[in-house]
Amino acid sequence: xxxxxxxxxxxxxxxxxxxxxxxxxxxxxxxxxxxxxxxxxxxxxxxxxxxxxxxxxxxxxxxxxxxxxxxxxxxxxxxxxxxxxxxxxxxxxxxxxxxxxxxxxxxxxxxxxxxxxxxxxxxxxxxxxxxxxxxxxxxxxxxxxxxxxxxxxxxxxxxxxxxxxxxxxxxxxxxxxxxxxxxxxxxxxxxxxxxxxxxxxxxxxxxxxxxxxxxxxxxxxxxxxxxxxxxxxxxxxxxxxxxxxxxxxxxxxxxxxxxxxxxxxxxxxxxxxxxxxxxxxxxxxxxxxxxxxxxxxxxxxxxxxxxxxxxxxxxxxxxxxxxxxxxxxxxxxxxxxxxxxxxxxxxxxxxxxxxxxxxxxxxxxxxxxxxxxxxxxxxxxxxxxxxxxxxxxxxxxxxxxxxxxxxxx
Numbered sequence: 001x002x003x004x005x006x007x008x009x010x011x012x013x014x015x016x017x018x019x020x021x022x023x024x025x026x027x028x029x030x031x032x033x034x035x036x037x038x039x040x041x042x043x044x045x046x047x048x049x050x051x052x053x054x055x056x057x058x059x060x061x062x063x064x065x066x067x068x069x070x071x072x073x074x075x076x077x078x079x080x081x082x083x084x085x086x087x088x089x090x091x092x093x094x095x096x097x098x099x100x101x102x103x104x105x106x107x108x109x110x111x112x113x114x115x116x117x118x119x120x121x122x123x124x125x126x127x128x129x130x131x132x133x134x135x136x137x138x139x140x141x142x143x144x145x146x147x148x149x150x151x152x153x154x155x156x157x158x159x160x161x162x163x164x165x166x167x168x169x170x171x172x173x174x175x176x177x178x179x180x181x182x183x184x185x186x187x188x189x190x191x192x193x194x195x196x197x198x199x200x201x202x203x204x205x206x207x208x209x210x211x212x213x214x215x216x217x218x219x220x221x222x223x224x225x226x227x228x229x230x231x232x233x234x235x236x237x238x239x240x241x242x243x244x245x246x247x248x249x250x251x252x253x254x255x256x257x258x259x260x261x262x263x264x265x266x267x268x269x270x271x272x273x274x275x276x277x278x279x280x281x282x283x284x285x286x287x288x289x290x291x292x293x294x295x296x297x298x299x300x301x302x303x304x305x306x307x308x309x310x311x312x313x314x315x316x317x318x319x320x321x322x323x324x325x326x327x328x329x330x331x332x333x334x335x336x337x338x339x340x341x342x343x344x345x346x347x348x349x350x351x352x353x354x355x356x357x358x359x360x361x362x363x364x365x366x367x368x369x370x371x372x373x374x375x376x377x378x379x380x381x382x383x384x385x386x387x388x389x390x391x392x393x394x395x396x397x398x399x400x401x402x403x404x405x406x407x408x409x
Contacts, residue, residue, distance in 0.1 A: 044129045047107035047150065048084030049099055050075050052115050055176045062086075062115035064175070066185045067192075068212045068230045071175060074118035074188070077213070078125045079111065089114070095146075096156040103150055109133065110153055113145040116175045119184055120145070124167040131165070140165050143172035188213075218254070231265075242275075250280075253288065266298075269305070287322075301332075304347070317359065320345040327353035327371065334359045346381070 062072035138152040141161035200219035218237035231249030244260035259275035269288035281299035293310035304322040341359035352371030366382040373387035
């Protein structure tokens, strides 16, 4: 996780680079599909083949998405780290003939599955492989699929077994219609929710919670109604995900509170609150003890510890230090029509309401931006910047048409 205590003595640029490096390392490398619902440890070596099958009313089943993954990807997860090949399927040709071109002789066992059974689990596949090895059989027939000796498949004209080995019947529910796809989606969703609840996650409404299989959620996390959590999201112990959020591939630290907001590929620090109705766009890093309020949009920016952005603000391509206050209606103008530019803001900077920060510009530590200012030049440390027209008041103004009965309808 980004270490804000370690970074706070560095300059704003170092802070940004180090935090983003730590963030990318966590999301891209530390959090894998093996960390969440899909984790199942067993030492069985085999090669897999997945046949792409079509259904009359749906066409190709392999690419149909369920909870953010294609059905073929769900089937592939059951192989764990074992290599596999994807092959076209023709129900008029013998299965060994179709499989032979894809066999890998380096693996003594081959598992054959189909793209229309996305509920198949590692537990079932690994148990079937272990049973084939222990019994010395050439073929173990599954409800839909086969576990075979690779040597047998190289020479077989057909795959035959008088006995079908039944494991978990739910694993082999087959997607031959979109009604079945809906049933499969519901089963998968509930499997994932049960997995997390058994590990100490409080899901308030199972009917409206959608959590992807790659998400890692800590103990004591509360997830309210109407939440979608996708991708390689990591929510740490004790965070609260209130109602109505869409979270995709984010790291959310302990004690954070997320309320009715949308965020993608971003980091939310410890004890930070976000929302309602905030939009955190990719590559944003929000430090600990921050407050991001309603109708705030943050894009590719870094906010240090204790920053407050309470409402109606856009921050894009910016670096803010610690304990900054950004008032209502502030816009960081980062685009000149061709290029994006960065704004750098030091520690304890106050930006008054309805101000425009025109990048590239630097606001040094302790700078104070008066409300309604449009800042186009850098502001020195502890300086006050006022960039607005002087107010003019004309008393007893005679040309007030509205006062005299105007104003339209």
